[in-house]
Amino acid sequence: MRIIPLLVSVFVVSVTSITCTSYGRHQASDVRVVPYVNLNKYAGTWYEIARYPNHFQKGCVASTALYTLRDDGKIDVLNQCRKNTLEGELLSAKGTAKNVDKKTNAKLKVTFFWPFSGHYWIIDLGERYEYSVVGHPERKYLWILSRTPEMDDDLYNQILVRIKQQGYDVTKLMKTLQAEP
Numbered sequence: 001m002r003i004i005p006l007l008v009s010v011f012v013v014s015v016t017s018i019t020c021t022s023y024g025r026h027q028a029s030d031v032r033v034v035p036y037v038n039l040n041k042y043a044g045t046w047y048e049i050a051r052y053p054n055h056f057q058k059g060c061v062a063s064t065a066l067y068t069l070r071d072d073g074k075i076d077v078l079n080q081c082r083k084n085t086l087e088g089e090l091l092s093a094k095g096t097a098k099n100v101d102k103k104t105n106a107k108l109k110v111t112f113f114w115p116f117s118g119h120y121w122i123i124d125l126g127e128r129y130e131y132s133v134v135g136h137p138e139r140k141y142l143w144i145l146s147r148t149p150e151m152d153d154d155l156y157n158q159i160l161v162r163i164k165q166q167g168y169d170v171t172k173l174m175k176t177l178q179a180e181p
Contacts, residue, residue, distance in 0.1 A: 031137050031166055033106035034125045039075070039099070041129045042122075043067045046145040048081075048176045049131075049156065054141060059084045060091065061177040065145065067097070074098050077110060086179050124162050133159060139168050149178035 048063035057063065060081035068076040075097040082088040093112050097120060101107035108120040118141070124133035132145045144151070144159060160170045 031121060031123060031135060031139065033101070033104055033121050033123055035104060035106075037105040037122050037125065038129075039069060039105050042105075042125075042132070043069050043075070044147070046132060046147065047149045047178055049144040049146050049151045049178075050173045050175045051144070052140075052142045052172050053174055056093075057081065059088075061088070062086055062149075062179055063176050075108070077112075086177065123166055124159060131155065131159065133163060135163075135166070135168065142168055142173065144173070149180070 044067065046065045046067070048065070051057065051063075061084065063079070063081040066078040066080075068078075070076055077095040077097050079093045079095070081091050083091055095110050095112035097108040097110045098117075099105055099107070100109050106122040108122075109117040110120045111117040119136050119138075121135050121137060122132055123135045124131075126132070130147050131151065134143045134145065135141065142163065144156070144163075160173075164170050
């Protein structure tokens with residue numbers, strides 16, 4: 001008789017786990033990327049305006065990303081920041097991005113330490129490629145990028161509305177200190 005409550009408990013835990021896993025998968029699948037990214041226009045320098053806090057950028061200010069197209073179709077990535085202050089030590093991380101969605105060019109896999117890679121999904125993009133929003137399909141990471149070190153407050157707030165509509169928690173965003181232009 002003691003086995004029945006145990007079996008019921010295992011069943012309930014199993015169903016709950018499957019439901020939570022399916023819900024998580026559904027949540028990730030509803031993150032929308034932009035319809036198309038011209039990677040030639042996307043290449044170049046981007047300034048980080050805001051980001052979700054993460055361990056690999058702890059203490060980073062004046063963060064930038066430089067994307068350079070390669071002949072083999074991959075993208076060289078150079079991320080840089082200053083440690084703690086605008087005059088702090090310059091830190092760099094070099095990586096490679098691979099386009100994993102040829103239809104949109106909006107889903108990339110970025111590798112800084114082989115064999116580990118991360119999702120880099122372009123979920124919002126200015127018509128003139130003046131800003132970009134990069135997210136993660138499970139909403140773990142988020143970056144707002146600009147071609148300039150500063151972004152107009154009205155544009156920033158419009159971006160926040162669209163990010164929130166995608167299910168990202170905008171209260172987690174922290175603005176990035178950038179040097180005056």
